[in-house]
Amino acid sequence: MSLDKKDxxxxxxxxxxxxxxxxxxxxxxxxxxxxxxxRIKKLxxxxxxxxxxxxxxPRALGxxxxxxxxxxxxxxxxxxANMFEEQVEKLNHVLECSVISGxxxxxxxxxxxxxxxxxxxxxxxxxxxxxxxxxxxxxVLKQTFSKKQLPL
Amino acid sequence: MSLDKKDxxxxxxxxxxxxxxxxxxxxxxxxxxxxxxxRIKKLxxxxxxxxxxxxxxPRALGxxxxxxxxxxxxxxxxxxANMFEEQVEKLNHVLECSVISGxxxxxxxxxxxxxxxxxxxxxxxxxxxxxxxxxxxxxVLKQTFSKKQLPL
DNA sequence: GGTGAAATTTTAGGTGC
DNA sequence: GCACCTAAAATTTCACC
Numbered sequence: 001m002s003l004d005k006k007d008x009x010x011x012x013x014x015x016x017x018x019x020x021x022x023x024x025x026x027x028x029x030x031x032x033x034x035x036x037x038x039r040i041k042k043l044x045x046x047x048x049x050x051x052x053x054x055x056x057x058p059r060a061l062g063x064x065x066x067x068x069x070x071x072x073x074x075x076x077x078x079x080x081a082n083m084f085e086e087q088v089e090k091l092n093h094v095l096e097c098s099v100i101s102g103x104x105x106x107x108x109x110x111x112x113x114x115x116x117x118x119x120x121x122x123x124x125x126x127x128x129x130x131x132x133x134x135x136x137x138x139x140v141l142k143q144t145f146s147k148k149q150l151p152l
Numbered sequence: 153m154s155l156d157k158k159d160x161x162x163x164x165x166x167x168x169x170x171x172x173x174x175x176x177x178x179x180x181x182x183x184x185x186x187x188x189x190x191r192i193k194k195l196x197x198x199x200x201x202x203x204x205x206x207x208x209x210p211r212a213l214g215x216x217x218x219x220x221x222x223x224x225x226x227x228x229x230x231x232x233a234n235m236f237e238e239q240v241e242k243l244n245h246v247l248e249c250s251v252i253s254g255x256x257x258x259x260x261x262x263x264x265x266x267x268x269x270x271x272x273x274x275x276x277x278x279x280x281x282x283x284x285x286x287x288x289x290x291x292v293l294k295q296t297f298s299k300k301q302l303p304l
Numbered sequence: 305g306g307t308g309a310a311a312t313t314t315t316a317g318g319t320g321c
Numbered sequence: 322g323c324a325c326c327t328a329a330a331a332t333t334t335c336a337c338c
Contacts, residue, residue, distance in 0.1 A: 001212060014206035018170045021332060035305050037334070048212040053205060053300040054166035060153060060200040061302060068220075068252070068259060085296045092303035097296040100220070107220060107290065111302065138259065144237045144249040148205040150213060150263065151244035173313060184324055189315070305338105312333065321324080 001046045006031065007039060008152045011048070014040075015149045018052040055148065058111060065112045066140040069122070070104040074133040081105075087129045093121055104136070115139070153198045158183065159191060160304045163200070166192070167301045170204040207300065210263060217264045218292040221274070222256040226285040233257075239281045245273055256288070267291070 003011070006029045013020055013028060026036035043049045058064070073080050088094055088108065096109035112118035122135060155163070161181045165172055178188035195201045210216070225232050240246055240260065248261035264270035274287060 011206070011208060015208065016205070018204035018206045023332070032306055046212065047209050049206050050209045051207045051300070052170035053168070053207055054163070054170045055202045055205055056163060056167065056302050057199050057202045058302060060198065061304065063302060066250070089297050092301070095302075096298045098218070098292040099294040099296060101291040101293060107292070139253040140250040140259070141253060142251040144251060144258075145241050146248045148203070149244070150208050150210060150215060150247075152213065175313070187323060314331070
C-alpha cells in the first residue's frame with residue numbers, strides 16, 4: 001500500500017480528529033468529496049486505519065494511577081506464556097501487554113483508581129495467575145505527554 | 153460528573169467505535185436520538201470524552217519496532233527537566249513520555265521503522281539532548297494486546 | 305478525479321408524560 | 322428526566338461522466 005501526500009494528510013487529520021466530516025477533509029486536502037471518501041475507504045479496507053476510538057479522560061473516571069509492571073514468569077514454557085497472556089487479557093485494568101527483551105518477560109500497562117486499589121489489584125488479580133515469578137511496579141508520577149499521532 | 157448505566161454504555165460503545173451513529177447508539181442503550189445526543193454532548197463538554205482519534209496500523213506504515221526507553225538525566229534540576237520534556241515532545245517518534253518512580257527519571261515509548269533506525273534515532277535525536285545521563289532500551293518483541301477501552 | 309442526486313444522519317424545536 | 326414527532330441542515334454515499 002503506497003501513500004501519497006494526500007493520503008498522509010488525511011491520516012494526520014483523522015488521527016487528530018476522527019469525526020472530521022468528509023467534506024471538510026476534502027477541502028483541506030484539495031479534493032472533492034467523492035475521491036476523498038474513496039481514499040478513506042481504501043485506507044480502511046487495507047487496514048492502514050484500524051479503527052476509530054473515543055479517547056476518555058482517565059481522571060474524569062476516577063482512574064488516577066498509571067503503572068508499568070514488569071513481570072517474570074516462573075517457567076519459560078509456551079503453555080505458561082499462553083496461559084499468562086490469556087488470563088491477563090481478561091483483566092480490564094491491564095491496558096497493554098508486551099513481550100519484552102531483558103531480564104523480565106512482560107511489560108504491562110495498568111490503570112487504577114489509586115495506589116491502594118493498584119496494590120489490591122496486583123495482590124488479588126495478577127497474583128492469582130500462578131505462573132508469575134515476580135512483579136516490579138514502576139509508577140508513573142506524571143504523564144508529560146501522550147500522542148495519538150504516528151510519524152508518517 | 154456522575155455517570156449512570158447508560159452513560160457508561162455509551163462510553164464503551166464510543167471507545168470501541170467512535171463513528172457509530174447516534175441513532176444506533178440510541179437504539180443500543182434504549183433511548184431515543186435526542187436524549188442520547190444530549191448525553192454525548194455533555195460527556196464531551198465535561199471532558200469525559202477528550203477526543204476521537206483514528207487508530208493506524210503501525211505495520212502498514214512500515215513502523216515495525218516499538219521500544220520503551222528509560223532515561224536518566226544528568227542533573228535533577230527543574231530547568232533540566234523542563235528542557236528535556238520540551239525537546240523530547242518535538243520528536244515525532246516518541247509517542248509517550250512519563251516521569252517515573254525508581255532509578256530512572258523518564259520512560260519513553262518510541263516507535264521506529266526497524267532496530268537500525270531506532271539506533272540512529274537514539275544516537276542522533278535523543279543523543280542531541282545534552283542533559284541525558286543514560287538510556288536503557290527495552291525492545292518490545294511482541295504486543296500481546298493493546299486495549300482502547302478504559303475500565304468503567 | 306469530478307458532478308449531481310439520493311439516502312442517511314445530525315441537530316434542533318416543540319408537545320406531553 | 323424521557324418519548325415522540327417534525328423538519329431543516331449537513332453529511333454520506335451512489336451511479337455515472
